[in-house]
Amino acid sequence: MAATQVDTTLNPRVASLKPSKTMALTDLATKLKEEGADIIGLAAGEPDFDTPAPIVEAGVEALRQGYTRYTPNTGTSALRKAICAKLQQENGLTYSPDEIVVSNGAKQCIWQGLLAVCSPGDEVIIPAPYWVSYPEMARLAGAEPVIVEATPAEGFRLTPQKLRAAITPRSRLLILCTPSNPTGAVYTKEELEALAAVVAEHPRLLVLSDEIYEYIVYPPAQHHSFGALPGMWDRTLTVNGFSKAYAMTGWRLGYLAAPRHFAKAAAVIQSQSTSGASSIAQHAAVTALELGPGGGPLVQQMIAAFEQRRDYVTQRLQQMPGVQLDAPQGAFYVMPEVSAFAGPGVEAKGFGPVPDVDTLCRYLIEKANVALVPGDAFGAPTCIRISYAASMETLTKALDRLEAALAPANFTRAS
Incomplete structure (x- = not known):
């Protein structure tokens, strides 16, 4: 008896959805790390701090009390x-x-x-x-x-x-x-x-x-x-x-x-x-x-650390030729404008054409081992998003890599 063909039709609303690029790049960074690559992931919006101890203790006590x-x-x-x-x-x-x-x-x-x-x-x-x-x-x-x-x-x-x-x-x-x-x-x-x-x-x-x-x-x-x-x-x-x-x-x-x-x-x-x-x-x-x-003193300590990181990341990026950025006033992200490194006719040495920021982020994860999110995921196709919810040591290493990868000598643009 011949097998009947399964109807794989999806709800049109679901079929039209785009997957989250933030989650996709975070998952890719995790996969590459598991394979042994020295990847720095600055894609996800997640604080790198532990939950404050009094909150943790309250959770533990909730378990103990049933x-x-x-x-x-x-x-x-x-x-x-x-x-x-x-x-x-x-x-x-x-x-x-x-x-x-x-x-x-x-x-x-x-x-x-x-x-x-x-x-x-x-x-x-x-x-x-x-x-x-x-x-x-x-x-x-x-x-x-x-x-x-x-x-x-x-x-x-x-x-x-x-x-x-x-x-x-x-x-x-x-x-x-x-x-x-x-x-x-x-x-x-x-x-x-x-x-x-x-x-x-x-x-x-x-x-x-x-x-x-x-x-x-x-x-x-x-x-x-x-x-x-x-x-x-x-x-x-x-x-x-x-x-x-x-x-x-x-x-x-x-x-x-x-x-x-x-x-x-x-x-x-x-x-x-x-x-x-x-x-x-x-x-x-x-x-x-x-x-x-x-959030009280414990949370304010975290925010003070975020502010220090914001200042450092902003300063480093503003010093890179071709990167345009004003200091953000809140959250833990920067969104620099990077059209100098992507677009028609742009090529990266040892990589190839970089027609858009999606490709630029692939270049950065391949050549700099840094995972970022392309701005077109956020409706900003000439920008990239960088989360600075990471330690100063991690951010320093990541920005050193980005500075080297985004050096003007690595890019050419056809006239």
Whole structure:
């Protein structure tokens, strides 16, 4: 009897998704390391610090005390109350516990927020450079991403003029990330107020404010929550979490704070997908929030180290001919402009043509043993993203290699 052919058709929304280049390059760097190559990976956005000891001890104690069962879908009462207190005291945002949804990381919160408020045919306005997952999440929700370029000359920050020009009757959601992944840009309060004035002109337009890098800000820059601006609470979904500031990436814990009808919708989605987050991580997160404003002294020590690394990496890159970079104001990334090393007619000695930054990153991992992320993954095709969430020793070695690999003598451009 002849075997029937299997129908391998995928959901069109899933089939159209692009894999994360950040994860792909991180996986490639790991694979090459396992094969014995001396690869320095500066692709992933993960702090190189251990989770602060009091948080770890709280997690261990949760295990000892038997906090190993399912929690309520939206999170434990203790954690949601602690999040409400934090948002009130530090962000000027007033929520009740039933307006908080604790999830398995901020990424899940963003996805659930998008799915809750967007309908097929809606438009999601995304300033570029953007985090790689925003456009793909919009597509998966059936919405259309509308990419609006924010240039280096604009500090990689969306202007009110560009926002106004991008809005149509189909516009449903504006995504803002400050401090920004991938650029490290931080919006001033005045800049956010100017954007809020445009948003207020359009009753249907909501804002998803991704504030996961909130604590990682370098003076004189300051973080401001969009939802705390006059008239913006009702239309803002605020996303935050514990991964970046508290070095808790593996604990997988984030939260969405939103008006009750939006939070309830996100909670229903979660109840039919993952259900509640880890009971142990939630118990530890209460202790994290008790460390104090700004994460307390232990977190501030990490941020001081990030600032020192930011200064070093920025200075080194600015000294390299052909690299254009302004110092970022937050997060732990730099996004230098490197069009001098990629484009039509560009060739690298001993490697071949370098038509784009994708190829440039392949050149750097092959010739310099340094793994970075090409900027086109973030909507910035002439840039590369470098994470400086690594030790000074590692960063020094990586920048020495990059400086040698990007020496002008290694590149030619056909006239």
